[in-house]
Amino acid sequence: MSGLENLQTNLINGKADAVKQFMTEAIDSGLSPRDILNNGLLKGMEEVGRRFKNNEFYVPEVLIAARAMKAGMEILKPLLADTGVNPVGRVAIGTVTGDLHDIGKNLVSMMLEGGGFEVIDLGVDVKPEKYIDAINQGIQIIGMSALLTTTMMNMKSIIHAIEAANLRDKVKIMVGGAPVTENFAREIKADGYAADAASAVDLAKSLLN
């Protein structure tokens, strides 16, 4: 097995220590940071996403893989910055006003990072102004999450606030959460909906194309 394959396999299996070890080895062997990122970490997380969508992986397996990814990234990140490797895109994500549930939002956040995105976590009970600030700082995608039928309606008012600030064409908006549907997303004029954390990565990529 090659170094990058080892990295991938250990990432998929959530072995953070082994990921760190193979990461250091890969760097020492002279592989480019971009190559390690794309063919080691991101490829591994792509496989994690595939297994999650297919019910081969459940949340605990995803969590430990994401943790291993993070451990690897800590070593790789400074080198990526030095060599001018940029993230696939920048996303600001939050649970909408009135809603404190963040399990789904956190999973999406982890998977987006695993997909090569830079993710800014706005937290829970996020007011419209916070999303607007993020857009003003050059965020390309906004992610909104809600668990409740009562709070998902706030997605609509947040989109209105973004429109009122004349920023709607500066950003793509994706929505998700238990009661949210494709239809609802269309109705409130979001740019996309994803049913699970792995699909959210595909969606974010397609929104930037």
Add this chain to the structure above:
Amino acid sequence: MTSRERVIKALRHEEPDKVPIDLGAMRSTGIMAIAYNRLKDHLGLTSGYTYLYDIEQQLAEIEPYFFERFQIDVVDLNNNFGIQDADWIEWRLPDGSPAFIHRAKYPVYRNNEWLIVDGDRVVARMPKSSLYFDTVYHPLEDAVTTAELDAFKFHRYTDEELRDIERRANFLHRNTDLAIMAGFGGNILEFGQTLRGWENFMIDLISNRGFAADLMDRMTEAHLENLKLYLQAVGDRVQIIQFGDDLGTQAAAQLSPDLYREMIKPYHQKMYKYAKRHSDLFTFLHSCGSIYDLLPDIIDAGIDIINPVQTSAARMDPTKLKSEFGDKITFWGGGIDTQYLLPTATTAEIHRHIKERIDIFKPGGGFVFTQVHNVQADVPPENIVAVYDAIIKNREY
């Protein structure tokens, strides 16, 4: 046939005279106080008071009037039936309408949010823009040693609490002919997630198994001691003992069937089988989300009744559930979808949907009608009335 007999018959997988109905017999078959107040206004009810018996979820205690109006067959052991003591204080719900809160749970208002505090510690918070309290305190979040687990004090029933449980069981048994649901709890996965933090515990389960087991050993020991005392207190005056443990998400089970079998099921089984061995009560499990993959193991662990039957989650198709598991477990829920339908549906849609669900679930008994989880604040009163009109019209066998 009395309500109690009707429920028992359905739970024995026989067909009673009518499909039994539940509203508010446990903390996931109830109604939020905002929706409840609107419902009372809509029906022109000016008597009685709204009591928040579950402040975190803002649930209203079902008052006696509704047992007749909605033909409800089951009651929560904790329902005071309109007879309240002086310890309740008036409060305003987030929509400004009134409700009473028990003195012991009265929240404080600080920096634009309501907080439930225990001494100096904030245990739950509800921002001004929110309709719920959410737990923010995870006492074992940073624990790494078993000594820290040993130092944690699990709640044990006090004599006073047990006397109160016994008094309630006697009162409802003697003064109503309703089936009585005794809410015990006994959560394992959910309790671990509360004590350790959700992500921490999910990671413990897979990469720190010994520690997770040490924690679950201790919580189960406390649960079993409590369960023994609880069963003695309720005796044969109640019919259903309610456990809870959310095992699903919208898209799948929270954990794989293998991990469930290995890590969680042994603890569930200990409690459920204990209840079966030491009482004639039916065992009820509340477990949200997509749990299709886990149902065979849940049944094997000793559960008779499953709730809320979240048909809007992945792989929770009602027809498939009924045909695969209908003779082994009672579906207590699934009567109407609350995520996509109830808040926005027309009366005609509600009638059509409920008729369909009853046709699927009713044959052979093993079905108690209730909506999937609590009626949320945004459900118009007309829709709630439509639900009960529809079930009452279609409930006869």
